[in-house]
Amino acid sequence: MALYAELHRHLGGSVVPRILWGYLQKNHHPLVEQFSDYAAFEGFYTRPRNSLEEYLELHKLVEQVQTAETLPYFIYRLLRGAYVFENLAYLELRYTPYLRTDANLSQSERIDQVEKIVEIVHQASRTVEYPIVTSQILCLHTALPYDVNRAMVDVAANLSHAVCAIDLAGSDRLYGERMDEFVDLYRYAQSRGLKTTGHLYETPNGCHPDLLPYLMRIGHGIQIPLHYPERLPELARNQQCLEICPSTYLKTGALDDISQLKVVFDRCFEAGVDIAICTDNAGLHNVRLPFEYENLLTFDIISFEQLQACQDAAFRHAFAWRYGPRPATLLHDLLQDQRGVGNRLTASVLP
Template structure:
């Protein structure tokens, strides 16, 4: 059985429509009262949007109900589905903890509350019945002030047992006016030993080469091979990996056709730049990771060998994967140790005959 690693999934967009609908029915029926039934809600929740900003507005609906009291409910169902339906052995779940704190509190009180949110998500993810490793990526946000984003980095420093990296989210078209601030924050994170990724080069407005030196991975980054291929050797030299989320680009209007990703994969493979295939917002898309794999294969965007290389890259670039091997190999060593002994014997017999 193949087991996978998912490096780019948002907590806000990870709740599948049916789970969210049931929660609203039981607890917040006012949020769905204008939908005649579930299918109408699912269509609204998962349909493509015209722009990335319009798409990101959907996150606010989910963020408003992901509170201290409800996060265990959502995280448990997310983890269960990831293991049972997606064969995930490893998951990095990203979100902005500040946006899960009560909005009636002062900024300083909400900053203090963020630590509780990280602990709640971390404890809720420790599910003994489903052997899946999960770590958190904390997102700084373009809508939040410097003080809050700095506190998010400090939170990552203080919680290495739950947090594996920091990110920058909120739509890459909105970074320009505060670019020096984000450079400073990323530099601070790296100095404190925090791993880094960031939503960058997702859209044509999101080209910020100034941030690239501070990132260990690049969230999306598809505009680099599409429009700035001269940067690819630099990415390869620095060992940076692109977190490519195919369905997202159709849902946000960033790409018109999935076939446009063929250039992304071809140029990255040619330049030696790793790609991890991810879902981004599996709930908003109503799409699971194996479907992303299948879609790219059946449309001849990548070959089977390239798919395997991307799956290997996901484990290799995972911030909190503790093992040198993929889980299938570890399982094989446990379940079939005699196979290695037989192979050694065959090799020995061949060398003797030779």
């Protein structure tokens, strides 16, 4: 039974190692020749990196094989695993569609292909037999010029049936020199009615308060409770939700130990700031969302009550979930109704 919502998952990092290796082997991809066997590939693909920049290089490996022709293959397997192994009822997939276009074309020709990529992802998500509500978040990217990023905002606004929001991704070392540009893009996105999230306050390099007012949700944001807790009351007033991805911070070196997240959760709960627990790059981490839940509980970072609050927050802040309470609440109410009927029937036959 699907119960959970995943708000922060990258299409490029969502392919689990076994699926990617199988595709590379089946298509005789040159990457296969770099590894002696699957174990060597998995070890390379999932090991921790020294920095966010080094970690992001792995996305390039997947982006080169996620083309217009192959995206349905990967999306089918992604959604199948999300439903069968993760009990997901809702999934927002984020990615930069421009980076799935034909790299042999000119910039303007690639921009023209962006809409096609978004529609391919949309149709592939709809033809899967697994009942998961899905939507796309289009990532603006720090490695791309302004014109490309603005074009992706336009595509997001024009294809609202497929896209629920925009994001900002890429190396946060590049934020500062282009902050005015990104603020302008977010203002433009809001003028077109788009919802917004963005990778911000993930590492010490990504702490830019100028962009905060334009985000409905904050991708990661762990540096705020860790080093800028005075900002938490403002986030609570603005009902901004943090998308916390526990495994990521160990893979990128942002945190040395998962126990450091206890401060993040404690301060956010104390200030009334919502948290949605997410996976970020489930394939790169070789983990699934229930494992993230279990890990936080096992290390006494959160309680079961706090976990439930985070699960509720995920549906409450989901950009394209239009069905009120999360499925677990609906099931609970249904069972209560059934028990009530049963009790009334028992009472009617008792002497």
